[in-house]
Amino acid sequence: MTTIAELPAGFADKVLSAQTTFRSVMEAMARPGSVQRVIASVDTPPHLMRGTAAIALTLFDHDTPVWLDSMLAETTEVKMWLKFHSGAPVISDASVASFALVSEGAALPQLDCFAFGSNEYPDRSTTVILQVDSLMHGPQYELSGPGIDGRAILQASFKPNDLFERLAINVALFPRGIDVVLVADDAIVAIPRTTRCVGYGG
Amino acid sequence: MNAPAYNFAYLDEQTKRMIRRAILKAIAIPGYQVPFASREMPMPYGWGTGGVQVTAAILGPDDTLKVIDQGSDDTTNAISIRKFFEKTAGVAATTSTLDATVIQTRHRIPEATLHAGQVLVYQVPIPEPLRFLEPRETETRRMHALGEYGLMHVKLYEDIARFGHIATAYAYPVKVNERYVMDPSPTPKFDNPKMDNCAALQLFGAGREKRIYAVPPYTKVVSLDFEDHPFSRYRFDAPCALCGSEDSYLDEIVTDDKGGRMFVCSDTDHCESRQAQGHRGTESAAPHKEARHG
Amino acid sequence: MYVAVKGGERAIENAHRLLAHERRGDRDLPEITLPQISEQLALAVDRVMAEGSLYDRELAALAIKQARGDMIEAIFLVRAFRATLPRFGATEPIDTGRMQVRRRVSSTFKDIPGGQILGPTFDYTHRLLDPQLAEGFVPDEPAMAAALEGATPRVTDILGRDGLIEPSPQGEADRPVGDLTREPLSFPADRDLRLQNLARADEGFLLALGYSTQRGYGRNHPFAGEIRFGEIEVEFFAEDVGFAVPLGSIELTECQMVNQFKGSATEAPCFTRGYGAAFGQSERKTMSMALVDRSLRARELGEEVLAPAQDEEFVMSHSDNVQATGFVEHLKLPHYVDFQSELGLLRKLRKEFADVQGNEELQEAAE
Numbered sequence: 001m002t003t004i005a006e007l008p009a010g011f012a013d014k015v016l017s018a019q020t021t022f023r024s025v026m027e028a029m030a031r032p033g034s035v036q037r038v039i040a041s042v043d044t045p046p047h048l049m050r051g052t053a054a055i056a057l058t059l060f061d062h063d064t065p066v067w068l069d070s071m072l073a074e075t076t077e078v079k080m081w082l083k084f085h086s087g088a089p090v091i092s093d094a095s096v097a098s099f100a101l102v103s104e105g106a107a108l109p110q111l112d113c114f115a116f117g118s119n120e121y122p123d124r125s126t127t128v129i130l131q132v133d134s135l136m137h138g139p140q141y142e143l144s145g146p147g148i149d150g151r152a153i154l155q156a157s158f159k160p161n162d163l164f165e166r167l168a169i170n171v172a173l174f175p176r177g178i179d180v181v182l183v184a185d186d187a188i189v190a191i192p193r194t195t196r197c198v199g200y201g202g
Numbered sequence: 203m204n205a206p207a208y209n210f211a212y213l214d215e216q217t218k219r220m221i222r223r224a225i226l227k228a229i230a231i232p233g234y235q236v237p238f239a240s241r242e243m244p245m246p247y248g249w250g251t252g253g254v255q256v257t258a259a260i261l262g263p264d265d266t267l268k269v270i271d272q273g274s275d276d277t278t279n280a281i282s283i284r285k286f287f288e289k290t291a292g293v294a295a296t297t298s299t300l301d302a303t304v305i306q307t308r309h310r311i312p313e314a315t316l317h318a319g320q321v322l323v324y325q326v327p328i329p330e331p332l333r334f335l336e337p338r339e340t341e342t343r344r345m346h347a348l349g350e351y352g353l354m355h356v357k358l359y360e361d362i363a364r365f366g367h368i369a370t371a372y373a374y375p376v377k378v379n380e381r382y383v384m385d386p387s388p389t390p391k392f393d394n395p396k397m398d399n400c401a402a403l404q405l406f407g408a409g410r411e412k413r414i415y416a417v418p419p420y421t422k423v424v425s426l427d428f429e430d431h432p433f434s435r436y437r438f439d440a441p442c443a444l445c446g447s448e449d450s451y452l453d454e455i456v457t458d459d460k461g462g463r464m465f466v467c468s469d470t471d472h473c474e475s476r477q478a479q480g481h482r483g484t485e486s487a488a489p490h491k492e493a494r495h496g
Numbered sequence: 497m498y499v500a501v502k503g504g505e506r507a508i509e510n511a512h513r514l515l516a517h518e519r520r521g522d523r524d525l526p527e528i529t530l531p532q533i534s535e536q537l538a539l540a541v542d543r544v545m546a547e548g549s550l551y552d553r554e555l556a557a558l559a560i561k562q563a564r565g566d567m568i569e570a571i572f573l574v575r576a577f578r579a580t581l582p583r584f585g586a587t588e589p590i591d592t593g594r595m596q597v598r599r600r601v602s603s604t605f606k607d608i609p610g611g612q613i614l615g616p617t618f619d620y621t622h623r624l625l626d627p628q629l630a631e632g633f634v635p636d637e638p639a640m641a642a643a644l645e646g647a648t649p650r651v652t653d654i655l656g657r658d659g660l661i662e663p664s665p666q667g668e669a670d671r672p673v674g675d676l677t678r679e680p681l682s683f684p685a686d687r688d689l690r691l692q693n694l695a696r697a698d699e700g701f702l703l704a705l706g707y708s709t710q711r712g713y714g715r716n717h718p719f720a721g722e723i724r725f726g727e728i729e730v731e732f733f734a735e736d737v738g739f740a741v742p743l744g745s746i747e748l749t750e751c752q753m754v755n756q757f758k759g760s761a762t763e764a765p766c767f768t769r770g771y772g773a774a775f776g777q778s779e780r781k782t783m784s785m786a787l788v789d790r791s792l793r794a795r796e797l798g799e800e801v802l803a804p805a806q807d808e809e810f811v812m813s814h815s816d817n818v819q820a821t822g823f824v825e826h827l828k829l830p831h832y833v834d835f836q837s838e839l840g841l842l843r844k845l846r847k848e849f850a851d852v853q854g855n856e857e858l859q860e861a862a863e
Contacts, residue, residue, distance in 0.1 A: 237680035247822030371837035
């Protein structure tokens with residue numbers, strides 16, 4: 001059993017690390033498809049990438065129930081780390097989660113198990129943080145929507161392959177919907193519910 | 203006594219997290235007002251507490267902050283807010299629109315075109331564009347949910363029937379990304395077109411009303427109008443008396459009690475930059491005109 | 497030449513120095529101390545603690561001193577400080593039946609178990625200015641009785657035993673109590689949030705609303721079941737030790753109104769409740785609060801919402817004096833830009849009006 005003293009540390013400087021990480025996430029959300037970097041240094045528990053850990057420390061707390069994919073949920077150290085550093089309740093019911101952490105894209109469940117929010121309160125939705133192989137290399141995805149000047153090209157390699165097809169539910173759901181943050185090590189890309197994939201090149 | 207000690211940028215980390223989450227949702231749902239648990243700030247409600255909380259949640263030590271009120275860096279409330287952040291966050295302050303990374307504003311959008319490295323934070327008194335037509339939150343929330351904005355069009359049309367024009371000169375409602383009707387804050391409608399397809403991120407904070415909303419960069423923002431009564435900007439038809447600018451929004455300065463008045467740029471940085479570049483108006487301190495007035 | 501107004505920064509500094517000077521007043525007079533404010537303006541301190549939502553007599557006294565006696569400004573100071581405090585948790589619910597009462601009156605029964613205790617009250621004083629108080633007055637020692645042992649039963653509990661009053665609505669045990677300082681308010685709001693809102697609400701606003709219900713705007717036939725004021729211990733459940741530890745005692749006023757009965761084909765008629773509670777001795781506040789709480793239960797009790805005091809959106813959105821004063825007073829901030837915009841529009845409309853009139857006159861002249 002891991003003791004608290006043995007848990008990987010959180011941010012070295014809580015205030016400024018959270019601030020810089022937030023600005024990267026905000027920039028990513030404001031400019032979908034653009035690759036932003038997490039610069040804060042953070043020790044990570046097993047299966048969590050640096051970017052994911054930093055986002056968790058920046059945005060999670062007592063008020064944000066978090067859903068974990070099965071690999072994370074089965075890793076005690078991850079749950080202890082989250083509990084100790086953020087205090088966020090880990091829940092098994094994805095439909096009331098503020099955030100979902102998906103360490104391995106193949107394990108992403110059907111999106112309709114998450115919260116979409118309501119038409120009155122579309123903000124009461126789950127933000128999915130999805131770890132991927134690369135946000136530098138791989139097929140090209142052409143994106144459009146608010147935050148994008150015309151078209152943006154995202155070159156990335158991720159599972160599930162049909163992520164953008166699945167995210168197409170956001171079109172019909174809007175203003176309800178799912179916002180996704182893709183993480184590859186310290187790189188992050190956000191795909192908010194307004195972003196559309198309009199082209200694909202292998 | 204419990205001697206007060208305050209965090210970087212004043213807000214505690216828990217509060218910042220809550221505001222940051224709200225900002226992300228606001229960006230993801232352009233024009234939708236995200237409720238947030240606004241805190242009591244050390245300045246009064248209605249004096250920029252929403253903008254201050256948004257700024258405090260995003261600001262870092264590397265930022266350069268500009269604060270304007272009525273377009274000017276030197277109005278008392280702008281000074282007070284700038285001082286607050288200089289003191290609590292130790293950030294660099296500037297009056298230059300171009301150099302700022304974060305600009306907090308009340309009632310104006312700067313004249314200079316904003317760029318991608320910038321965030322514009324608006325102070326908002328009443329975030330609900332439908333509030334004066336329907337005072338009930340439960341009702342206006344339903345209208346936004348259904349995208350049912352007939353009430354607003356009826357109001358604008360009644361203006362036309364009565365005055366021959368849409369009689370809204372500031373806080374002129376816009377539609378964001380073809381979905382949400384949004385209050386641009388009490389900026390003059392002259393500024394509305396600057397919101398459309400803007401390279402900078404625009405964040406709106408309403409402290410007393412506990413709402414945050416956003417317009418992401420490069421997002422369509424359309425002022426509401428009718429085909430036969432298209433939206434039009436308004437500015438007093440005169441050049442700035444100081445810099446000669448023909449396309450900036452002007453303040454009217456009453457110069458005496460005999461009806462004397464002059465018009466100068468409301469955006470002081472814009473005006474000063476133009477004067478520094480050698481532009482002159484009729485009343486400017488140019489050497490050859492110095493003798494004209496005392 | 498015209499030079500734009502500058503020097504706002506120095507103006508602010510100078511204004512604040514002048515304020516500090518005015519606050520001190522005549523420097524030949526001794527400076528007022530915080531214990532003096534706390535002891536001799538105790539009800540002002542109570543109000544600042546209640547509406548400031550922070551039980552700290554010393555800080556409240558400091559706020560009153562700093563605000564030059566402006567109560568809403570003092571409440572604002574306390575609120576702004578409170579907003580930065582870390583939240584450790586919530587105390588155990590207090591049982592006001594266990595209050596060490598210093599005052600306790602009921603208008604519903606002549607005598608009640610535990611007795612009517614008038615205590616320190618302005619009631620029945622003749623409101624005649626007392627020149628003796630101007631200086632150097634030493635009051636007589638008060639007559640004191642031994643403190644009552646044990647609990648003092650609440651009048652509503654006595655009525656409740658016979659089912660004459662509805663049971664106090666209970667929250668669900670595992671549902672956390674709402675906190676409008678941590679969660680933005682949404683409507684409809686449940687009673688926990690309504691009561692919190694009213695507890696922080698401006699005394700004058702509640703007084704006026706409560707009064708309006710007595711004058712027929714949402715009448716609900718109240719009786720002052722009981723008003724009690726006294727000391728009560730506050731406990732906090734400490735997870736690490738596994739039991740509730742005492743944090744200290746607070747002074748509290750509680751008012752329970754007994755109101756108009758309800759009943760239906762399936763429910764026997766019984767009185768309904770309105771509840772008020774506030775830090776310190778705050779009788780006017782808690783009585784008004786109890787009236788308004790009862791009015792706001794209209795929806796829950798199946799009454800038609802017709803009067804302002806029954807309208808939760810109206811009441812809860814306008815009850816907070818810190819919000820209200822900020823927004824009313826913000827009108828003194830510059831609005832040059834908006835005003836200029838309106839001025840432009842108005843000039844244009846007037847010109848068009850004049851043109852139309854001019855044309856009509858010309859036409860008339862031509863005819």
